[in-house]
Amino acid sequence: MSIDSGKNTEGANKPYSPQEIEKEIYQLWEKSGFFAPDAPEAHQPETGNLPSSKLTNWKTDKLENSALGEAEGFCIIMPPPNANEALHLGHAVMFTIEDALIRYHRMKGDKTLWLPGADHAGFETQVVFEKKLEKEGKSRFDFDRETLYQMIWDYVQKNKHTMEEQARSLGASCDWSREKFTLDPQIVKIVYDTFKKLYDDGLVYRGKRVVNWCPKHQTGLSDLEVKYEEREDKLWYIKYPIADPSTSSGYKTSNLSPEQDDKVAASKAYIIVATTRPETMLGDTAIAVNPKDKRYKDLVGQKVKLPLTNREIPIIADSAVEVDFGTGAVKITPAHDQTDFEISQRHNLETLEVIGKNGKMTEIVPEPYRGLKTIEAREKVVADLSAQGFLEKEEPYKHTVGACYKCGRTIEPLAMEQWFIKIDPLAKKAVEAVKKGNVKFVTKKYEKIFLHWMKIIKDWNISRQIVWGIKIPVWYCGAAPSAAESAEASRSEAKADKCFVISDDKPDKCEKCGATEFEAETDTFDTWFSSGQWPFATLKASQPGDFEKFYPTSVMETGYDILFFWVARMIMLGIYCAGDVPFKYVYLHGLVRDKDKQKMSKSKGNVINPLAVIDEHGADALRMSLIFGTSAGNDIVVAEDKVVAQKRFANKIWNASKFVLDNISDTDNPDLHPDDTDKKFTKQDKWILKELKRTIKKVTQDIEKYKFHEAAQEAYHFFWHKFCDKTIEDVKIRISNNATDADAGRLVLWTVLRDSLKLLHPFMPFVTEAIYQKLPAKPKEMLMIEEWPTS
């Protein structure tokens, strides 16, 4: 890595080669210790050791003002990448923007902390790992909990290391000495404390609710983890005979369409319901109609006989039922439908679980259906209903069905005991904080989306039936069930209504019931429960004083796709646990798309590996291309063209610098002291110096306003098309003519180059630092800790 000086022609015509210098430069930075906020040298001008060049006489007077002491804190908590796979371009965007911010603030003299981390990413990781097992012909159910956990642990440690190396190759100037992992003991302890606090405050409850059960992954999912797909299905109309037909004489049909009227008239002894899931009728515990529905007014309170079983179930009135849909009467299956469950709560209905966790019909259904898969049961139920004359009709029906966001398997709503967080009190505070401006969204539109979501938010199911994660610190009182019992029987039912103790470790005795034997909870926390505490948890687990100095952090920068999953939860939990918002600004970047605007995904095969791009074009080029022509919150299109364009820019910077350095270090030329030369500034010189000031001002303002793309473009345009195309070309002639104003020109070249390197450094740290290392006059050890120029 050298900029060939002077007459050495060997390196001429050789393009800038980032591969040769980037690794070396990163090591220089990392070894220096300047990534940490507490490296005092980072904020002091270096007084000794300056090269003896005459150029050093002319150094910025701002150096003397570099006041130590009152430096402001600037802190970004890095969104911890999932430690389960290599980084993708979305991460590259995150690293680029955050690193640019961090480098800018570091140069401004702020005490700057960028705290890196890695996320165990519970369910995500387990899914990735299970796929790996599948490829090897195994299943997670082949292993006991401890073995499986250890296997995933080893797998994650390996990936975590890969991720860190990738971050380095992107130039991330984060403080690795403070890196945290979501499963670090200190972090886990904080998560436990939070859970306890929530419970003590009555904000955690255990309850039977309908959860989104994925039969493949055998776990419940939060509402956010369910994706809805449109399906062509059928709507079956089933006749439920009124238990005592004689009382149905008052049955009013006047509000029905003529067609419906006929049918009802022909079957007065029935009430007809429409359903997309006939198999669940075996678990029906009521029929519900809208209280305002005059057609059914007289039937409310009566009973119907459930076909295929001998059970009688009541007809109830509930306003959740839509009058206009279907027949206006709906079958209620509390155990397998969210709405039905809520209705059942209001009417104290029994909950019958007819579908098990394995997606098959349970033991409590009539014998012929037991053990059938739901889809088989559906066919049989329909056939039987039809044979017995209970099927009124079926019609095609298009509707949306919930599916697991990972495997696409249809979600099976099941009533289960789960841990929930009462979200309303937390959401209210979060909304207040945002409305008061304590948290500002850099892109306003996300504030609206956030507020809208907080309005409709529901209690948060934080239990997952997976092993990879932080175990919920609950101990159920009483002896552990035998192996046989626990193997098959559903854990949640066995534990329902049991007394329990919340404790990090196995307790000695339960204060409430006196139990001395305990069964440990096996559920783990939703990964977002722990990462939702990340800003304060990392700072508290970090070095003493970090929390006090850096909380609330300055900015949270992440993708908009995890606004609800993560950002909202951090705001809620941050306020609740740490007494203040976790960050002052939220900057949300968009999704990275390919040149055809397609979302990058493995299945489409259009994923670009950032490392491959770096290998080919350099990290600077990649970074710049991710910022150029983008804007906050909008999706980012990455095509190789763009990267190549920025690679050329890096080359341009390299070569222009080479020219400048070759010329200003020419000792045959007279003194470059400004006193002697500034009077000889040409009109052209004054123009570029003025443009420089203007550019510094613009770039600074743009970064302060989080308009990175504008800042980068401004710096780019200034350097290439003003400095290189105009000034260098102009001065080049003056120098070769040995004109009287040649030295003034040299001074201009030097001045503009030096400040340009600073302006470009946050975006293209490698090439700018490499050149800085070659400067004859180097007030600081490295560009990374140089003074940000002022206009």
Added chain:
RNA sequence: GGGCGAUUAGCUCAGUGGUAGAGCGACUCGUUUACACCGAGUAGGCCGUAGGUUCAAUCCCUACAUCGCCCACCA
């Protein structure tokens, strides 16, 4: 069904209450000793449509069209 966006050059996208911008591409010149991963130029846009506010609208407002995203318990 609700909510939120987008519509600007051939392509990908910035931007602004006052003569329209970049990158890539196209075309014409130029092998000038930092760089051909270059330079000098050129072409190309009623800034989605229709109204409104304004001295002035691509920008603000209202409809409409098209596209996209998010949210949602019509069985």
